[in-house]
Amino acid sequence: MPQNLKNKQPKPLDEILLQQLALYYVGRYATSSKKLSDYLKRKINQSGWIGKKAPNIEAIILHCTNLGYINDPLFAEMKLSALMRRGYGMRRIKASLKIAGIDEKIIASLTEKNELSDSDHFLETAISYAQKRRLGPFYLKDDRDDIKVKRRHFAAMIRAGHSEDVIAKVFKIDIHEAEF
Numbered sequence: 439m440p441q442n443l444k445n446k447q448p449k450p451l452d453e454i455l456l457q458q459l460a461l462y463y464v465g466r467y468a469t470s471s472k473k474l475s476d477y478l479k480r481k482i483n484q485s486g487w488i489g490k491k492a493p494n495i496e497a498i499i500l501h502c503t504n505l506g507y508i509n510d511p512l513f514a515e516m517k518l519s520a521l522m523r524r525g526y527g528m529r530r531i532k533a534s535l536k537i538a539g540i541d542e543k544i545i546a547s548l549t550e551k552n553e554l555s556d557s558d559h560f561l562e563t564a565i566s567y568a569q570k571r572r573l574g575p576f577y578l579k580d581d582r583d584d585i586k587v588k589r590r591h592f593a594a595m596i597r598a599g600h601s602e603d604v605i606a607k608v609f610k611i612d613i614h615e616a617e618f
Contacts, residue, residue: 450486472539525567530599
């Protein structure tokens, strides 16, 4: 690597550059206000700050929200749908939304709405997850009834966020009689 590129420091940020970075980020990625805030703080730490006053990250986030580039409830709904399609249970979905910086009220309203209306959907989601990962009744080897195998499969389903009662229902399915 050439010497002049190795020691090159990023250009320090000011209010205009920070706003441009924010617009670029929300234009490229679906994000929450918390994730945008973390991104901007990380960029300030990496590049430095030369603005006359302290950076107003909240104002930039509010500006992006007013433009419609950030919508935390919609982001949470999209993430919830994507995680459900991947076969994850409600516990894992709630944790992912919390990590993404979604407000507790939004998480509660979304998960409550989905838990009440889609209770059968969670069984289907768990079956789909077990089928993709070849867990429980979908395990292809003969040692399916081995207690260590069952524990490993049960633990995998728990990590995916499924409840114990849903997992028990999935593991009792006879795949030769069920229709998928």
